[in-house]
Amino acid sequence: MPLVNNKVGDDCTVGTEKASDDGKALVESLIKVVACYRHLASCIGGCTDSLQLRDELRQTREKAQKLAMAICQYLTSHLRDKSLPEEQRKEMELLWVAFSSSLELLHVDMCKVFKIANIFSLADMTSLVQTGLQGGGTEVAARALSMPDLKEDQTPALPEGLESQERSTMEQEISQIDQMIDDMEKKVNVLRWMVEPLGPLYADPVSRTGSASLAIISVDEEQPGQPLCQRSHIVVLLFICAVVIVAAILSVCVVFLL
Numbered sequence: 684m685p686l687v688n689n690k691v692g693d694d695c696t697v698g699t700e701k702a703s704d705d706g707k708a709l710v711e712s713l714i715k716v717v718a719c720y721r722h723l724a725s726c727i728g729g730c731t732d733s734l735q736l737r738d739e740l741r742q743t744r745e746k747a748q749k750l751a752m753a754i755c756q757y758l759t760s761h762l763r764d765k766s767l768p769e770e771q772r773k774e775m776e777l778l779w780v781a782f783s784s785s786l787e788l789l790h791v792d793m794c795k796v797f798k799i800a801n802i803f804s805l806a807d808m809t810s811l812v813q814t815g816l817q818g819g820g821t822e823v824a825a826r827a828l829s830m831p832d833l834k835e836d837q838t839p840a841l842p843e844g845l846e847s848q849e850r851s852t853m854e855q856e857i858s859q860i861d862q863m864i865d866d867m868e869k870k871v872n873v874l875r876w877m878v879e880p881l882g883p884l885y886a887d888p889v890s891r892t893g894s895a896s897l898a899i900i901s902v903d904e905e906q907p908g909q910p911l912c913q914r915s916h917i918v919v920l921l922f923i924c925a926v927v928i929v930a931a932i933l934s935v936c937v938v939f940l941l
Contacts, residue, residue, distance in 0.1 A: 732805070
């Protein structure tokens, strides 16, 4: 009777699941950091723009780039492995799509911050748009960076030449993200439209019960309007009849008077 080493198979399964979990954790961390960067980027050029905000954007951007480099190496090595099981390959492709999409969003927001920062300089605070917002994104940045609450400086002084140095640094970082996206497409050929979402993480957020409840609400909103329409029709008909009667009476009076 042949002996089967079940321990080896179990170890392979555990290793595969651990690798998939590690990839998911990295991608989820990147998604949170990119979302934080987008939130902070929406404040630049407004009345909440400050040196503290620019510093938070820089820290968040650096954290996102570190995560992106780690995820790119991780997923590239797994997807180029021809011995990778089919189920794990599908999971890695899902993570690859989520990663590439987040990286493109980060690139768009970095370009937006770069252009708006060139228009609104911190040297002239009066040129900032008075949006009416109060407070910054310090708490959001602290959560995304997994750091204690960042201290907000009330009136920080703008160091000389800081903005020009920040612009040159951002230009280099934007070009690095561009290069990373190009290298990703060359190394791994994953067609996004061919990747099928699976599992609760990638499920449609609008459930059937939700759509059914929306349909019920729409029907309930339409039904009360029907009696109102009928009443309005009745009022119009009564008004027309009254006008006709008044016109007939006036015509009869005119005939008798003549």
